Amino acid sequence: MAIRTQVVVCGGTGCMSSHxxxxxxxxxxxxxxxxxxxxxxxxxxxxxGLCERGPVVVVYPDDTFYAHVKVSDVETICKEHxxxxxxxxxxxxxxxxxxxxxxxxxxREMNFYARQERIALRNCGIIxxxxxxxxxxxxxxxxxxxxxxxxxxxxxxxxxxxxGLRGRGGAGFPTGRKWSLVDHSDNGPRYVICNxxxxxxxxxxxxxxxxxxxxxxxxxxxxxxxxxxxNQGYVYVRAEYPLAVERLNHAIKQAYEYGLLGDDIFGxxxxxxxxxxxxxxxxxxxxxxxxxxxxxxxxxxPRNKPPFPAVKGLWQRPTIINxxxxxxxxxxxxxxGAEWFNTIGTEKSKGTKVFALGGxxxxxxxxxxxxxxxxxxxxxxxxGGIPKGKQxxxxxxxxxxxxCLTAAHLDTPIDYDNLAALGSIMGSGGMIVxxxxxxxxxxxxxxxxxxxDESCGKCTPCREGTRRMxxxxxxxxxxxxxxxxxxxxxxxxxxxxxxxxxxLGQTAPNPVLSTLNNFYDEYVAHVVDKKCPAGVCKNLxxxxxxxxxxxxxxxxxxxxxxxxxxxxxAKHEINxxxxxxxxxxxxxxxxxxxxxx
Amino acid sequence: xxxxxxxxxIREQAAKKMSIRDEKNGYRVVVGMATCxxxxxxxPVLNRIVELVAEKDLNNVTVTQVGxxxxxALEPIVEVYDPQGNRSTYCLVDPKKAEKIVEQHVIGGxxxxxxxxxxxxx
Numbered sequence: 154m155a156i157r158t159q160v161v162v163c164g165g166t167g168c169m170s171s172h173x174x175x176x177x178x179x180x181x182x183x184x185x186x187x188x189x190x191x192x193x194x195x196x197x198x199x200x201x202g203l204c205e206r207g208p209v210v211v212v213y214p215d216d217t218f219y220a221h222v223k224v225s226d227v228e229t230i231c232k233e234h235x236x237x238x239x240x241x242x243x244x245x246x247x248x249x250x251x252x253x254x255x256x257x258x259x260x261r262e263m264n265f266y267a268r269q270e271r272i273a274l275r276n277c278g279i280i281x282x283x284x285x286x287x288x289x290x291x292x293x294x295x296x297x298x299x300x301x302x303x304x305x306x307x308x309x310x311x312x313x314x315x316x317g318l319r320g321r322g323g324a325g326f327p328t329g330r331k332w333s334l335v336d337h338s339d340n341g342p343r344y345v346i347c348n349x350x351x352x353x354x355x356x357x358x359x360x361x362x363x364x365x366x367x368x369x370x371x372x373x374x375x376x377x378x379x380x381x382x383x384n385q386g387y388v389y390v391r392a393e394y395p396l397a398v399e400r401l402n403h404a405i406k407q408a409y410e411y412g413l414l415g416d417d418i419f420g421x422x423x424x425x426x427x428x429x430x431x432x433x434x435x436x437x438x439x440x441x442x443x444x445x446x447x448x449x450x451x452x453x454x455p456r457n458k459p460p461f462p463a464v465k466g467l468w469q470r471p472t473i474i475n476x477x478x479x480x481x482x483x484x485x486x487x488x489x490g491a492e493w494f495n496t497i498g499t500e501k502s503k504g505t506k507v508f509a510l511g512g513x514x515x516x517x518x519x520x521x522x523x524x525x526x527x528x529x530x531x532x533x534x535x536x537g538g539i540p541k542g543k544q545x546x547x548x549x550x551x552x553x554x555x556x557c558l559t560a561a562h563l564d565t566p567i568d569y570d571n572l573a574a575l576g577s578i579m580g581s582g583g584m585i586v587x588x589x590x591x592x593x594x595x596x597x598x599x600x601x602x603x604x605x606d607e608s609c610g611k612c613t614p615c616r617e618g619t620r621r622m623x624x625x626x627x628x629x630x631x632x633x634x635x636x637x638x639x640x641x642x643x644x645x646x647x648x649x650x651x652x653x654x655x656x657l658g659q660t661a662p663n664p665v666l667s668t669l670n671n672f673y674d675e676y677v678a679h680v681v682d683k684k685c686p687a688g689v690c691k692n693l694x695x696x697x698x699x700x701x702x703x704x705x706x707x708x709x710x711x712x713x714x715x716x717x718x719x720x721x722x723a724k725h726e727i728n729x730x731x732x733x734x735x736x737x738x739x740x741x742x743x744x745x746x747x748x749x750x
Numbered sequence: 751x752x753x754x755x756x757x758x759x760i761r762e763q764a765a766k767k768m769s770i771r772d773e774k775n776g777y778r779v780v781v782g783m784a785t786c787x788x789x790x791x792x793x794p795v796l797n798r799i800v801e802l803v804a805e806k807d808l809n810n811v812t813v814t815q816v817g818x819x820x821x822x823a824l825e826p827i828v829e830v831y832d833p834q835g836n837r838s839t840y841c842l843v844d845p846k847k848a849e850k851i852v853e854q855h856v857i858g859g860x861x862x863x864x865x866x867x868x869x870x871x872x
Binding site: 155156157158159161192213214215236237238239261279280286287289290291292293294295298302411412413417419420 | 751752753754757760761763764765767768770771773774780781782783784785788796797800801803804805812813814815816817
């Protein structure tokens with residue numbers, strides 16, 4: 154009997170943590186009970202991208218997109234939709250805008266998906282990542298077959314060079330050029346490394362690719378191996394990504410079984426071996442020289458460049474290191490050609506970019522858009538705008554190495570050069586949206602705290618300098634700042650940028666510098682007026698009850714410091730000398746009567 | 751696997767299994783599968799159509815089920831929408847008639863006049 158319906162349950166980390174594995178099992182159980190097991194199949198895919206609405210279930214061939222599915226909903230979907238063909242409307246995804254809310258849209262027509270262009274994520278959420286046949290069914294391993302049987306290594310490098318593909322890990326170095334720099338002066342071993350040490354807070358692009366389409370990384374690494382004459386590859390992935398590691402290892406095993414890794418691939422005599430190496434989650438190990446030290450079993454610390462890894466890399470041998478997303482573009486470029494890739498994106502940034510959208514945004518999740526798409530399109534059209542009707546304030550791109558962009562930059566087309574010109578970076582693709590309730594000094598402090606923790610300690614500017622910067626920021630948020638601190642902060646930042654050993658230190662001051670540039674007034678408010686305009690920095694604010702108070706007593710009951718007094722149905726008061734500023738009253742107030750000043 | 755031929759074979763098989771997930775713009779065949787339809791024998795009809803579509807590699811055809819179409823006495827009902835959206839409603843369909851609908855209408859593009867609802871209702 155032929156299969157008439159396929160049920161895809163999102164199996165990305167986000168949905169898995171809200172029970173999508175149990176949902177899949179419940180589907181299997183219900184389908185069996187209804188006697189449909191020969192007509193309907195269920196499986197877990199990789200990330201669908203719309204994490205905000207997870208767990209996500211898509212039913213084919215109707216292309217119905219169910220959002221926020223619970224285990225208890227599964228029986229209804231089976232009995233109504235799968236058995237009788239009645240779509241369960243209350244569970245179907247609805248758009249954010251009022252005029253579109255009632256419309257039932259199929260998966261591909263949803264605003265979130267219709268505006269995307271997927272190359273790196275083309276299989277994520279579509280295929281079963283645990284089944285190599287499904288990857289092959291979407292023309293997987295054909296690019297590897299093509300290069301091995303009909304292209305010379307130089308032709309492969311030329312094609313990537315012509316495509317204009319640039320590194321998606323952050324710096325944007327042209328991938329083809331990286332491959333062409335590999336030293337061929339002797340016949341000793343060379344290596345290909347995939348950098349899957351994704352460490353920016355709020356970034357999960359690489360994890361999604363490894364979880365949703367692990368074979369694309371394997372295929373691309375074998376292609377890279379052929380191009381530079383390497384027979385060994387390593388995927389350096391963090392141990393905090395257990396699902397990605399599991400699916401990658403499973404995929405590597407399947408590729409060996411099919412003869413797509415190992416000796417004499419496609420009978421061409423080319424051999425390529427691959428293994429996953431786990432990192433312990435140090436941010437600095439995303440820096441390529443520190444990463445190689447970690448693979449060698451040394452402490453993960455960077456070293457001076459040159460010599461570049463292409464000349465002296467892993468075990469002192471020529472090595473190329475590419476990021477997961479960069480590699481995920483390679484097979485498509487080989488199959489569809491550099492000219493095709495050139496038609497997408499801007500003049501100097503070709504192709505697409507995957508972004509992990511987070512923070513104060515309606516559609517938290519993963520998306521892929523052509524380079525040159527504006528921030529506004531990403532945040533409002535795809536991301537669905539800011540929740541609760543709040544005002545957009547800033548967007549942070551590039552994580553701890555990047556900077557904040559403001560409302561004035563919303564119409565900037567996103568590419569490497571535009572973002573750099575604005576004092577931020579493309580980075581690996583983390584995009585954190587902030588609204589009027591975010592304090593920019595606090596945001597800068599958050600990222601700096603991260604880099605202070607993650608500095609490896611090898612060079613002084615980064616180890617000591619970032620810590621001194623943090624001390625100044627702490628002084629400012631405590632209300633003890635002076636105007637000369639702001640000058641000092643800037644001088645220190647410039648000095649650290651110019652003198653640190655590796656990318657971590659060279660970019661660590663960026664969040665502070667960009668907020669100083671774009672939100673100087675907010676720093677001044679902290680220093681001169683001793684006020685935090687967004688009402689975030691604890692030592693600069695006080696909680697007050699306004700006349701809106703209805704005297705329900707909820708704030709009083711929830712106050713851990715017993716700082717609130719007041720009779721039922723009468724206006725309550727906060728004793729600011731006992732108040733510990735935990736915000737419990739504000740969170741619990743049903744009428745928004747509590748404010749910070 | 752030792753050759754591109756082997757890879758192609760796996761690809762074809764897998765693509766066939768996955769084609770249900772592809773975007774389609776060809777014929778759409780809808781089978782009424784509410785309680786009335788199921789009781790009248792819509793399930794074997796649906797299964798026969800799905801099998802035929804798979805056998806004949808009709809990758810651009812969507813086969814799906816729908817709730818009550820509203821003519822319970824004439825179930826099983828199969829509706830065929832052509833790519834332009836024109837609807838033909840077939841009544842009292844059994845697996846044999848379903849085969850003819852697929853062969854003549856979905857593949858051949860010619861409406862099967864004798865099963866149309868107009869023949870049953872005056």
